[in-house]
Amino acid sequence: MPPRSAPEADAVPAPEAAADGAAPRRQRGIQSIEVGMRVLDALVEQARPLPLKQLAQLAGMPPGKAHPYLVSFMAGGLVKQSPLTGLYELGPKALQLGLAALQQLDPLTEASGDAAQLAAESGLSVALVVRGNLGPTVVRLDEPHYPLHMNLRVGTVMSMLGTVTGRVFAAYLPEKMVRTLVADEHERVIGARADAGPASAGGLRISGLDWLDTPDIQQALAEIRARGMGRGVGMPQPGVNTLCAPVFGGDGALVLTMTMVGPHGVFGAEIDSDAGRLLRRHAANVSRRLGYGGSAAA
Numbered sequence: 001m002p003p004r005s006a007p008e009a010d011a012v013p014a015p016e017a018a019a020d021g022a023a024p025r026r027q028r029g030i031q032s033i034e035v036g037m038r039v040l041d042a043l044v045e046q047a048r049p050l051p052l053k054q055l056a057q058l059a060g061m062p063p064g065k066a067h068p069y070l071v072s073f074m075a076g077g078l079v080k081q082s083p084l085t086g087l088y089e090l091g092p093k094a095l096q097l098g099l100a101a102l103q104q105l106d107p108l109t110e111a112s113g114d115a116a117q118l119a120a121e122s123g124l125s126v127a128l129v130v131r132g133n134l135g136p137t138v139v140r141l142d143e144p145h146y147p148l149h150m151n152l153r154v155g156t157v158m159s160m161l162g163t164v165t166g167r168v169f170a171a172y173l174p175e176k177m178v179r180t181l182v183a184d185e186h187e188r189v190i191g192a193r194a195d196a197g198p199a200s201a202g203g204l205r206i207s208g209l210d211w212l213d214t215p216d217i218q219q220a221l222a223e224i225r226a227r228g229m230g231r232g233v234g235m236p237q238p239g240v241n242t243l244c245a246p247v248f249g250g251d252g253a254l255v256l257t258m259t260m261v262g263p264h265g266v267f268g269a270e271i272d273s274d275a276g277r278l279l280r281r282h283a284a285n286v287s288r289r290l291g292y293g294g295s296a297a298a
Contacts, residue, residue, distance in 0.1 A: 035061070036069040040078065040094070047293070049087035098291070107255040108139060110289050111247060114282040115258060116142050122275050124262040129158060129165050129244075134188070135181050136160070136169045136257070150240050152261065160185055161211055164232035164242040165259045170212070171224040172246050172254040182212050229280060231269050241269035243276055245283035250291025258283045 042058035043050065050058070056066035070088055073079035077093030111128050119126040119142035128140040136158040160166040160182045170178045186209070211217060224230045230244040244259040260279050262269075270276055 036073070039066055039069050040073065040090075043079065043088065043090050049082060049085065049089040051087055055088055107247065107249065107286075107290055111256060111258065111286045112140055114286050115140060118258065118260070118278055118282045119143070121278055122260065122262075124260050124267055124275065125152065127152065127165075127259040127261065128256055129169075129259055130256045131169060131173070131181075131254075132157065135185055136163075136166050139256075150237055150261075159236070161217060163236045164230040165244045165257055167217075167220060168224055168230040168244045168246055168257050169254065170217075171221040171230070172248075179209060179212065183209055227271055229271050229276065231271055233264070233269055239264050241267050243269050243271065243279055245279050246287075247283050248287045248290065248292040248294065250293075252292065252294055255290065258286070 038059040038061070039055065042055055046058065052063050052067060052070070055070075056063040059066055070079055070081075074081060074091065077091045078097075079088055079094070080091035081088050108128060108130070115126045115128050126142045127138045129136045130139050131137070134157045138152065138154050138156040138158070141152065141154055158165045158169075160170055160178070170182070173181075228245070230242075232242040232244075234240070235242055240261060241264050242259060242261050244257050246254050247256045247258060249255045258279060260267075260269075260275060262275075267275065271280075
C-alpha cells in the first residue's frame with residue numbers, strides 16, 4: 001500500500017457548514033500546522049525573544065518537537081533566531097502579515113457584533129460612537145428592552161464635556177485635538193449667548209475651554225483613565241445613566257467607544273456591576289481584535 005502524503009497523514013477535520021439545525025461538520029485540515037501555531041502563539045503572547053526550552057514549554061511540547069517547527073518557520077521568515085544569543089522571536093514575515101491584517105480591519109465592523117450581543121445580554125441601549133467632524137457621533141444604536149426617553153439615534157453628536165461619552169473621548173484623544181473639538185462645539189452650539197455654558201463658582205458663564213481646564217473636569221478625565229471607563233448618573237439628562245468604555249486600535253489610539261445607556265430605575269451604571277463587567281469585556285474583545293495589546297481595555 002503506498003504511503004500517504006504528509007498533508008493526508010496530518011489531515012484533521014475542521015468545522016464545515018451543515019444543514020439548518022444540524023451540528024457543523026469539520027473540514028479536513030493539517031494538524032501539523034495547528035500544532036505549530038502553538039509555537040507562534042507563545043512568541044506572540046510573550047512578546048520577547050525566548051530560548052528553545054522555555055518556548056517549547058509554553059507551547060506544550062518537548063524541545064525536540066518544537067525545534068523542527070522553528071526551523072520551518074525561520075525558512076519562511078515567520079521566526080528569526082539571534083546569532084549571538086540563540087533566542088527565538090517573531091520574524092519579518094510575521095510583521096508583514098500583522099500589518100496586512102490591520103489594514104484590512106474595520107473597527108466598526110469588528111465592534112458591531114459585540115454591541116448587538118451586549119445589548120441583548122444587558123437589555124440596555126448600546127451605542128457605538130466614533131469621532132466625527134463635529135465631535136463624538138453615534139454610528140450604530142442597538143435598542144433596549146427597557147424604554148429610554150431621550151433623543152438618542154444614529155447621527156447624534158455627543159457634547160465633548162456635557163456627556164460621559166464625550167468625556168471618554170476627551171480623556172483619550174490627543175490634547176490638541178480635544179481642545180479644538182471643545183472650542184468648535186462652544187462656538188457652534190453656544191456662540192455669543194451670555195446665558196449659555198456652565199457657571200463658574202462666582203456665577204459667571206465660562207467658555208468651553210475654560211470649562212475643560214477646571215479642576216472638576218480634569219479630575220473627571222483622570223478618573224476615566226484610571227478606571228478605563230466613564231460613568232454618569234443623570235447624564236446627559238435626569239433619570240438616564242451611562243457607562244462608556246473606550247476601544248483602542250493596534251497603535252494604542254482611541255478608535256471608538258461603546259456606550260451603554262439605561263433608565264435610572266433599572267441601570268445604576270456602576271462600573272463594577274454585572275453590566276459594567278459585560279461592557280468592559282466586550283470593549284476589550286474588540287480592542288484585542290483590532291491589535292491592541294495594552295491594559296486600558298482589559
